[in-house]
Amino acid sequence: MSFGFFFIARRVAAWAAVFIVLTILWDELPLPDVVPFFLLFLIAAIAVVSLGTSHLRRVRMIAGDVDATTVASRQRRQIEIPLDADEAFALLDAAIRDLPGVVHVDTARDSLQVRARVATQKPAEGWVSRVLAFLDGLVRASCGRIVATLAPGDGSSRATVLCEPDTDAWSDWFRIDDGSNLDNAEALARAITRRVAEHRRREQAAVRQTETEKELTVAKLSLLHAQVEPHFLYNTLASAQVLTRHDPQRADVMLGHLIDYLRRSLPRADESMSTLGAELDRSTAYLEILKLRMGPRLQVQVDVPADLRGVALPPMMLQTLVENAIKHGLEPKPGGGTVWLLARASDHKLAVTVADDGMGFNTQNSGTGIGLKNVRERLRLTHGEAAHLAVVANFPQGVAATITVPLDRPLPPPVPAADAEEAPHA
Known part of the structure; x- marks a missing residue:
């Protein structure tokens, strides 16, 4: 309360000083004495007290306290x-x-x-x-x-x-x-x-x-990752059942490849990424089963350098491209054909290609199927714009699909032939 009184009194005193000065100056000048300075001072003093009280009340409402900091203008x-x-x-x-x-x-x-x-x-x-x-x-x-x-x-x-x-x-x-x-x-x-x-x-x-x-x-x-095509599984088991009656040895080999394929196809909770070697082994097991079913109509050629097998690769992508090559390329083609699995590394990128000499692009196979859409979506989710899938026509016929992904780290340079250890002879 004392601070509020001092706040208002200081301003009343300031206005009083102004009117005193004005009164002195007016008296010194040869002017008629008609200016009621005292009345004006009273009006100003009343205004100062009224507005000062209003100011203090509003400051108390805003800040909850009245002190030198809160009342300052x-x-x-x-x-x-x-x-x-x-x-x-x-x-x-x-x-x-x-x-x-x-x-x-x-x-x-x-x-x-x-x-x-x-x-x-x-x-x-x-x-x-x-x-x-x-x-x-x-x-x-x-x-x-x-x-x-x-x-x-x-x-x-x-x-x-x-x-x-x-x-x-x-x-x-x-x-x-x-x-x-x-x-x-x-x-x-x-x-x-x-x-x-x-x-x-x-x-x-x-x-x-x-x-x-x-x-x-x-x-x-x-x-x-966990998806295994039901028709492939059913057909393989049906083929193995038939072979157990006529060719038990081939049936045993087929079931062995199926077990290997299923083991490699089961998802692992602790791994979101696979490797090129693991994906290649899965696809090879898949192709070995189909070779037993299709016989000489299916040929497989693999060209993957050993130093690339450890490169990280999203799971099931290579398998999807292989399945497309068989389903849309070679199975509909009379006489079958060949599937190539190739891998190359350059410019800090890995390129994996699955090619075939099958039916090629047609109205049923235009390179925009659900499987390829899934591959492109998974590449985007895993690597963003740094990875892509290219599907082009193979020469002289067939289709070539190439996955390009960034390398996590540069590969070591190849060991010169003169410095390499001599391979053991058979």
């Missing part, structure tokens, strides 16, 4: 914004523009500064109201300004906000802002805090969405 805030400079500046600018009463905003993005003018009093209507507004305007600041400067940091920024009357500092002895600058400073701090919280919620929602998509991706990859 010039308010300063430092607000930490946990964003980089560009995002923090955009957030600060938007928060200032949304304040009530903002009539003009100047933005200097290069210097990370925002200036704004804030109207705090509506214009009066009618001559009586205008006279009262004029007297009120002598004591109350009718317009304020906001100056906000951003200091960028390492992943965060600090905003320094000044809310003050649009007059020089000496006028604070005579004029009262009715708590408007305190209100603007508090409102701006709340707005920035709210916007930062919203930004964090959006980030968390995006992270949750990404995690959900990742889980769905892993589930999709696991499902594709």
Whole structure:
């Protein structure tokens, strides 16, 4: 209470000093004594007391306490914004523009500064109201300004906000802002805090969405990995059943290849990636089964350097290309044909090709089937734009499908023939 009394008394004293000076100057000049300075002082004193009391009450309502900091007409805030400079500046600018009463905003993005003018009093209507507004305007600041400067940091920024009357500092002895600058400073701090919280919620929602998509991706990859074509399994078991009656030895070989194929096809919970060697062994087991079924109609040629077998490769992709080559290329072709499995590494990339000399592209096989779509989607999910699948016509007939994936690390240079150990002779 004593601080509020001192706050009001100081401004009444300032106005009293002004009127005393005016009275002295008037008396020194050869002018008629018609100016009622004392009456004007009484009006100004009443206005100061009334508006000062209103100012103190509003400050107490806004801040909950009345002290030298809260009653001041010039308010300063430092607000930490946990964003980089560009995002923090955009957030600060938007928060200032949304304040009530903002009539003009100047933005200097290069210097990370925002200036704004804030109207705090509506214009009066009618001559009586205008006279009262004029007297009120002598004591109350009718317009304020906001100056906000951003200091960028390492992943965060600090905003320094000044809310003050649009007059020089000496006028604070005579004029009262009715708590408007305190209100603007508090409102701006709340707005920035709210916007930062919203930004964090959006980030968390995006992270949750990404995690959900990742889980769905892993589930999709696991499902594709676990898929074994039912018709192939049924046909192989039916063929093995027939062979057990007429050629038990071939039936035993077929079941052995089937067991090897199924063992390599079962998904492993701890592995999202396979290797070229593992995928090649799976596809070879698959082709060995089909060779027993198709006989001389199927020939297989494999050309994969041994140093490439350990290169990481998404599972089941090579198998999908091999199945397409058999299903769409060689099975419909009278007399069958050959499947080639090739692998080469260059420019930090691995290229794996499955080619055939089968039926080639036609109305039933255009290179855009579900299996190939799955391969392209899995390449995108695993490697993004760094991997791709190319399906082209083979010469002189057939189709060649090539998967290109990035190498995790450069391959060691090949050992020169003169330095290599001599291979053992049979």
